[in-house]
Amino acid sequence: MSAPEILTATDGKLVLSLDKTLYPLEAVYGAAYVFIDRAYVLLGRSDDDITVEIATKAPADEAALRALAGEFGNELLSQALRRRITADNQAILESIVSQALAGATGAALPAAFVDDEDDDDLDFLDDPLGIAVPWEERFKKSGSAPVAAGPDTERVAGPGDSGGHSPVGGGEA
Amino acid sequence: MSAAEAAPAATPATRTFDKRVYAIAAIQDALEAYASLAELTVDKGDEAWTVHVTATDEDFTSETLASELANFVLAGTIERKR
Numbered sequence: 029m030s031a032p033e034i035l036t037a038t039d040g041k042l043v044l045s046l047d048k049t050l051y052p053l054e055a056v057y058g059a060a061y062v063f064i065d066r067a068y069v070l071l072g073r074s075d076d077d078i079t080v081e082i083a084t085k086a087p088a089d090e091a092a093l094r095a096l097a098g099e100f101g102n103e104l105l106s107q108a109l110r111r112r113i114t115a116d117n118q119a120i121l122e123s124i125v126s127q128a129l130a131g132a133t134g135a136a137l138p139a140a141f142v143d144d145e146d147d148d149d150l151d152f153l154d155d156p157l158g159i160a161v162p163w164e165e166r167f168k169k170s171g172s173a174p175v176a177a178g179p180d181t182e183r184v185a186g187p188g189d190s191g192g193h194s195p196v197g198g199g200e201a
Numbered sequence: 202m203s204a205a206e207a208a209p210a211a212t213p214a215t216r217t218f219d220k221r222v223y224a225i226a227a228i229q230d231a232l233e234a235y236a237s238l239a240e241l242t243v244d245k246g247d248e249a250w251t252v253h254v255t256a257t258d259e260d261f262t263s264e265t266l267a268s269e270l271a272n273f274v275l276a277g278t279i280e281r282k283r
Contacts (some may be wrong), residue, residue, distance in 0.1 A: 053222065057279045068268035069275055071222045078222075083268060 037093040042082040058107035214267035227277030
């Protein structure tokens, strides 16, 4: 037997028999839990099989009961697959959680996460990447002609420079 | 009318809980929870506990209460197994 076997499907009550070697009890629990909002579920067990009695809370004919059996079978497969995936990925899950917990508690990180360069002796005024160097100095061409002053160029302020403000209009003071 | 509503209130309904499937603590919790709604008697066997439910509240049938009690036990068992 592979699929859930329908033993009875009458009077609003469905009885299924499951091969317990194919469907672990935890998968049956999971599937039954999904159905307890719309049906009454009672589980039983023999040496080789698990029996599932499902009584619908609303009236249901035989066709509805057989459809319910199909839904239960699908849910069983889903639960069994989820359980298997969880078991297969158990080591990965534990590794991720342990690394996350270790990082949160400040414990030693794995070697791959450790920065080998010791930057702790740098002062905050140090600028090893030259970030504080002005753009004009960094990209200034040696020996090139001076650039004419314009609205987008900076120039050195001299005596009598009003900072661009000319109250009398036109000439310098 | 569903199967759970078929029996009159005075007729006892019975549910058997296999100890390999159900948690004993979940059965005990259910017995406490439903004590005010029904008269509950328990046969404690080696492999299973059998609960006889006789409704004392006329709003519910024994069969309905027994089925609800079974769902309560199942949910309690699953929560304990997780």
